[in-house]
Amino acid sequence: xxQVKQNSPSLSVQEGxxxxxxxxxxxxxFDYFLWYKKYPAEGPTFLISISSIKDKNEDGRxxxxxxxxxKHLSLHIVPSQPGDSAVYFCAARTGGTSxxxxxxxxxxxxxxxx
Amino acid sequence: DSGVxxxxxxxxxxxxxxxxxxxxxxxxxxxxxxxxxxxxxxLQFLIQYYNGEERAKGNILERFSAQQFPxxxxxxxxxxxxxxxxALYFCASSNTGFGNTxxxxxGSWLTVV
Numbered sequence: 113x114x115q116v117k118q119n120s121p122s123l124s125v126q127e128g129x130x131x132x133x134x135x136x137x138x139x140x141x142f143d144y145f146l147w148y149k150k151y152p153a154e155g156p157t158f159l160i161s162i163s164s165i166k167d168k169n170e171d172g173r174x175x176x177x178x179x180x181x182x183k184h185l186s187l188h189i190v191p192s193q194p195g196d197s198a199v200y201f202c203a204a205r206t207g208g209t210s211x212x213x214x215x216x217x218x219x220x221x222x223x224x225x226x
Numbered sequence: 227d228s229g230v231x232x233x234x235x236x237x238x239x240x241x242x243x244x245x246x247x248x249x250x251x252x253x254x255x256x257x258x259x260x261x262x263x264x265x266x267x268x269l270q271f272l273i274q275y276y277n278g279e280e281r282a283k284g285n286i287l288e289r290f291s292a293q294q295f296p297x298x299x300x301x302x303x304x305x306x307x308x309x310x311x312x313a314l315y316f317c318a319s320s321n322t323g324f325g326n327t328x329x330x331x332x333g334s335w336l337t338v339v
Contacts, residue, residue, distance in 0.1 A: 146327065155228060155316055155330030156269070201269065212259040212320055212328045213282045216269035 115139045116204050118217035127226050131189040135202030135217055138183065142204040146214065147176060147187050150199045159200075160187070192224045229253065230331035232317050238337045244305040247334045251298055251319030257281070258300040259320075259328055260292055264313040275300055307338045 117136045125131045133147075143164040148156035162169040162176045162185070169176050175188045189196055199221050203214040229252035239245055251258050260272040271284035275294035286292075289307075294300045304311060314335055318328040 148330075153332065155230070155318070155332050157228070158327040158329070161327065203269075212257055212274050212318065213271050213284060214269075214328075215271070218268045 114218075115142075116202055116215050116217040118200075118202055118220045120220050121218070122221040122223070124223045124225065125192045127194055127224055128191045131187075131192045131196065131222055131224065133187040133189075133200050133202075133220050133222065135185050135187075136183060137185075137204055139204070139206065139215070140183070141206040142215075143207040144205050145176070145178060145185050146203045146205075147174075148201045148203060148216075149196075150201060150219070156201055189222075192222075194224050194226050197222055197224050228329040228331060230317055230319050230329055232315075232331040232334050234334055235332065236335045236337075238339060239307060241307055241309060241338055243307050243338075244303065245307065245336065247302040247304070247315050247317075247336070249300045249302070249317030249319075249331060251300070251317075252321075252329055255319035255321045255329075256298065257320045257328075258294055258298070259318040260286075260300070260302050261316040261318065261330075262313050263316060263333070264310075269316070272302070304336070309338050312336060312338045 146161040147159040150156045178185045199219045201219045202217040231250040256277045259274045263269045272286040274282040292302045314333045316333045318330040320328045
């Protein structure tokens with residue numbers, strides 16, 4: 113039972129263009145969502161998060177959008193840079209439980225070409 | 227560098243054996259989390275300790291156990307190892323049980339042959 117799904121295993125984008133990574137979830141009890149970035153031989157690194165009471169959160173080149181009715185969130189990277197090439201994981205957690213108990217998607221490999 | 231230290235980085239062992247993975251959280255962090263990343267399952271939450279006590283449990287097998295010591299470092303013990311236990315095991319930490327994010331170490335690669 114995969115409660116968080118990233119249906120695109122990979123995404124290839126040209127430098128300077130927008131990267132859009134998508135994530136769908138099934139558990140309506142999720143109330144907080146996070147995106148992590150992972151480089152090879154490193155652990156996941158926190159990127160940006162959003163609470164279920166919001167529909168958008170922005171941090172520099174990164175913006176996360178949440179559509180609760182569709183149970184869908186997306187991460188926009190503008191402009192994309194070659195250093196953004198990594199695996200991106202969407203994660204979610206339910207309220208009232210440990211904040212570190214995250215449910216992760218399978219990840220999307222982003223490649224940004226110069 | 228997240229500040230979370232995991233040892234060993236790589237480990238190869240035989241089926242039926244027992245191994246211990248070690249984690250030192252970031253300075254001041256009271257919570258430690260263990261995750262398993264396998265090829266077919268992705269990142270899966272195993273267990274959390276907060277200041278020495280078990281706080282949350284996920285899909286952790288009975289053959290696996292963990293503990294957090296008074297100096298806040300944690301160990302994940304994996305016993306009666308099977309081929310399917312081969313995975314990358316991550317430790318993460320946060321400064322409370324309810325921090326907004328957690329910080330991951332680089333992981334310990336376990337290969338069971």
